[in-house]
Amino acid sequence: MRGNAEVHDLVAPGSLSAVLELLASEPGKWTPIAGGTELMVAFSAGRLNAPKLVSLWGIPDLSFIRSHSQNIIIGGATTFLELRKNAAIAAELPLLAKAASWIGSVANQTRATLAGNLVNGSPAADSSPALLAYDAEIEMTSVRGSRRIPYSEFHTGYKRNVLAPDELLSAIHIPRRFARHKQYLRKVGTRRAMAIAKVALGATARLEQGTIREIRLGAASLAPFPVRLKQTEAALLGQAVSRDTMLAALRALLAEVKPIDDIRSTAEYRRRVAANLLEEFLLDLAREESQT
Amino acid sequence: MSTRWPAIHFTVNGERRTINVPPMKRLLDVLREDLHLTGAKEGCGEGECGSCSVRMNGELVNSCLVPVLQAEGASIQTVEGLALNGTLHPLQEAFLACGGAQCGICTPGMLMAASQLLERTPHPGLPEIREALAGNLCRCTGFMRIFESVVAAAAEKPHEPSEEAHHAR
Numbered sequence: 421m422r423g424n425a426e427v428h429d430l431v432a433p434g435s436l437s438a439v440l441e442l443l444a445s446e447p448g449k450w451t452p453i454a455g456g457t458e459l460m461v462a463f464s465a466g467r468l469n470a471p472k473l474v475s476l477w478g479i480p481d482l483s484f485i486r487s488h489s490q491n492i493i494i495g496g497a498t499t500f501l502e503l504r505k506n507a508a509i510a511a512e513l514p515l516l517a518k519a520a521s522w523i524g525s526v527a528n529q530t531r532a533t534l535a536g537n538l539v540n541g542s543p544a545a546d547s548s549p550a551l552l553a554y555d556a557e558i559e560m561t562s563v564r565g566s567r568r569i570p571y572s573e574f575h576t577g578y579k580r581n582v583l584a585p586d587e588l589l590s591a592i593h594i595p596r597r598f599a600r601h602k603q604y605l606r607k608v609g610t611r612r613a614m615a616i617a618k619v620a621l622g623a624t625a626r627l628e629q630g631t632i633r634e635i636r637l638g639a640a641s642l643a644p645f646p647v648r649l650k651q652t653e654a655a656l657l658g659q660a661v662s663r664d665t666m667l668a669a670l671r672a673l674l675a676e677v678k679p680i681d682d683i684r685s686t687a688e689y690r691r692r693v694a695a696n697l698l699e700e701f702l703l704d705l706a707r708e709e710s711q712t
Numbered sequence: 713m714s715t716r717w718p719a720i721h722f723t724v725n726g727e728r729r730t731i732n733v734p735p736m737k738r739l740l741d742v743l744r745e746d747l748h749l750t751g752a753k754e755g756c757g758e759g760e761c762g763s764c765s766v767r768m769n770g771e772l773v774n775s776c777l778v779p780v781l782q783a784e785g786a787s788i789q790t791v792e793g794l795a796l797n798g799t800l801h802p803l804q805e806a807f808l809a810c811g812g813a814q815c816g817i818c819t820p821g822m823l824m825a826a827s828q829l830l831e832r833t834p835h836p837g838l839p840e841i842r843e844a845l846a847g848n849l850c851r852c853t854g855f856m857r858i859f860e861s862v863v864a865a866a867a868e869k870p871h872e873p874s875e876e877a878h879h880a881r
Contacts, residue, residue: 425734425741430781432735453779457759460777463736464757473736477782501771525847526825528759530771531778613846614760 423463430473436481436561440588442474444563448585450474454482454497455531457524458540476533482590485509491593493559496535500547504529512596515550515605515622522546522607524614535589538571541579541645542616544684548646549622550605552638554594561590568593575645601626601634602708604701608693610684617641618685621697630660630709641685642677642694651676652698661706669702670695722786724749725793735781739773740764742780743790751791751820755849762848765821766790772828774847791820794827803827803865812861814853821848826862835866 430453433439443450451470453459454477462468476482482497485506492508500520503509510517523529523537523546537547538558548571556571560583571592574581583589604623609615620640626633635656637649655672659665679690717732724747731746743749743766755761757776764775767789794801803826806812813819822845829836829844836844841862850858 423736425737425779428734428736430735430779432781432784456777456779456782460738460779461758463779464738464776473779475779475782524759525762526828526844527762527765527772527774527847530768530773613843 423466423468428463428468428471428473430475432475432477434479436479436588436590439474439476439479440561440563440586443588444586446472452476452539452588454533454536455499457528457532458536476588482535482588487596489596491595494534494592494594496589496591497533500529500532500534500537501526503534512599513550513554513594515553515603515624516547516594518605519547519550519622522617534592538574538592539581539583539589541575541581543578543643543645544617544620544641545646546607546617546620546640549607549620549638549640551592551594551622552646552648553603553605553622553624553636554598555624555636556595557593558589559591559593560584560587562587566590572648575647578644580645598624602701602705604704606697606700607640608697616684619679619690619693619697621694621701623698623701625656625701625705627661627705627709632656632659632661632665632705637698639677639694641690642679644678649673649676656702661702661709666699666702666706670698673698720780720784722783722788724788725790731780733780736779738776739766739768739778739780739783739788740775742783743775743788749790749792753817753820755817760847760849761818762821762825762845763818765824765848767824767828770828770831772825789824791823794823801827801865802868803830803861806861806865806868807858810857810861810864811853812858815851818848818850822850822858826865829862830866836862838863 451473453473476497482495484495486493487508500523503520523532537545551571557568558571558574559568601624607617607620609617617640622638625635635653637653639649640646652672655669677694679687681687719730719732721730752766752775753763755763759774759777766775768786803823825845825848841859
């Protein structure tokens with residue numbers, strides 16, 4: 421069944437304020453579309469349930485990367501190509517630059533946007549582990565104003581999130597305090613290009629005299645939505661990077677993750693690989709500690 | 713029927729065009745059905761195979777994933793716009809010389825992806841060529857001859873002859 425363009429309305433008001441007015445005028449009736457790399461796939465297959473769409477493509481207020489004193493703020497409709505080309509992202513947020521390079525191919529990175537990746541809500545979203553490891557915040561905007569929440573509280577279930585029907589995910593705020601943290605990001609997929617993650621893990625940690633003083637672990641494809649592994653973090657926080665700590669953390673991780681069998685992998689494989697990725701990161705951390 | 717839809721204006725291969733089609737119509741279908749430019753092909757229809765690749769304002773896009781309204785005001789280049797006044801683009805010459813095309817379905821997309829690469833990186837190494845073409849799938853001739861074609865085109869660009877590309881052959 422092919423999509424029929426005649427049954428969908430699509431408008432491009434051209435400014436953020438006009439888009440917000442439209443969303444507020446009929447809450448829940450309009451579906452925002454940015455680069456279309458998710459929604460147009462559904463459209464082509466004839467399964468796009470969105471009679472009215474509003475374009476976010478080319479709206480300057482949604483497409484920017486700005487460095488402030490505390491944060492780097494990224495407009496929601498910033499593409500992964502723009503993220504990859506940005507010097508501040510490359511220098512300060514290498515995990516996000518790496519995640520951007522994982523998105524599909526060049527032609528997908530040209531069009532796919534950061535907010536689109538998050539709002540789509542895939543458990544395997546490429547940008548999520550990095551954003552969770554960096555303690556990112558989500559800014560949501562409507563005609564009623566703006567609010568910010570930790571990204572770790574954005575997803576509420578499989579393909580569900582906290583956005584109200586009249587709200588847009590307008591920007592992502594990332595704190596600029598991770599320069600001296602140990603950083604890690606790895607995705608395991610079927611092949612290097614165009615593959616969706618079987619498992620991905622992002623991590624940042626700060627050691628102080630051999631003790632883990634800060635740690636954040638962000639995981640993809642280990643739960644119905646991208647998650648912080650807070651119980652695993654708790655097993656590591658305040659501990660020395662020792663063999664015992666590592667074993668306790670791996671036990672915590674295996675108890676915490678809830679992977680499933682699906683077309684891309686099995687729950688068992690995902691559990692094993694997740695444990696291997698965490699071990700790889702902790703061994704990196706231990707190696708760094710032994711060198712200082 | 714044409715007046716049911718608002719006019720959309722853009723430039724295709726340097727020519728200004730105005731069309732009246734549903735705004736959600738895919739750029740790929742507009743190019744093929746309304747403008748009769750059948751170079752871009754539909755392979756997967758989901759952004760995986762790259763056979764519908766065209767350039768939009770210089771950037772490579774999968775035209776099957778672009779609602780035509782988002783091309784308003786854009787400059788589009790398709791494979792039909794690669795040859796200049798009847799002279800093939802160096803990439804087209806190289807694909808012919810190196811056997812970079814077999815059935816031809818992927819070729820227009822390969823050419824557009826490679827043309828973008830060579831404009832940004834005139835003398836790419838193999839890793840850059842692989843990354844640039846990673847979203848373009850070929851199911852018959854194999855990727856080596858396609859990569860060789862891109863290397864050859866980079867070497868034969870009339871302006872900057874490349875030592876590296878010659879060595880890579």
